[in-house]
Amino acid sequence: MAEHQQNGIIKYTYRGVVFIYCPIQNKEVMSFRSPDKTGESTGTRFAVPLLLDKTPCDLSEYEQATLAKSLRNKPQK
Numbered sequence: 001m002a003e004h005q006q007n008g009i010i011k012y013t014y015r016g017v018v019f020i021y022c023p024i025q026n027k028e029v030m031s032f033r034s035p036d037k038t039g040e041s042t043g044t045r046f047a048v049p050l051l052l053d054k055t056p057c058d059l060s061e062y063e064q065a066t067l068a069k070s071l072r073n074k075p076q077k
Helices: 061-072
Strands: 002-004 010-014 017-022 027-033
Touching: none
Parallel strands: none
Antiparallel strands: 002 010, 010 017, 017 027
């Protein structure tokens, strides 16, 4: 994954390592282990999913009607 900076430097993230590349000098400026948790088996960077607990809630009649209406009007794929 390439991220272009305003100063022309390009930051690549690959397999948990960040590479800083300068196209003007045509060389790697520096590299370091990414502080983020990244995919070790792929070259893409992704965030670790955040799992939330389900919490029951009571919907008012208005909220139920609004939800039902929005589900009816949802476009079919």
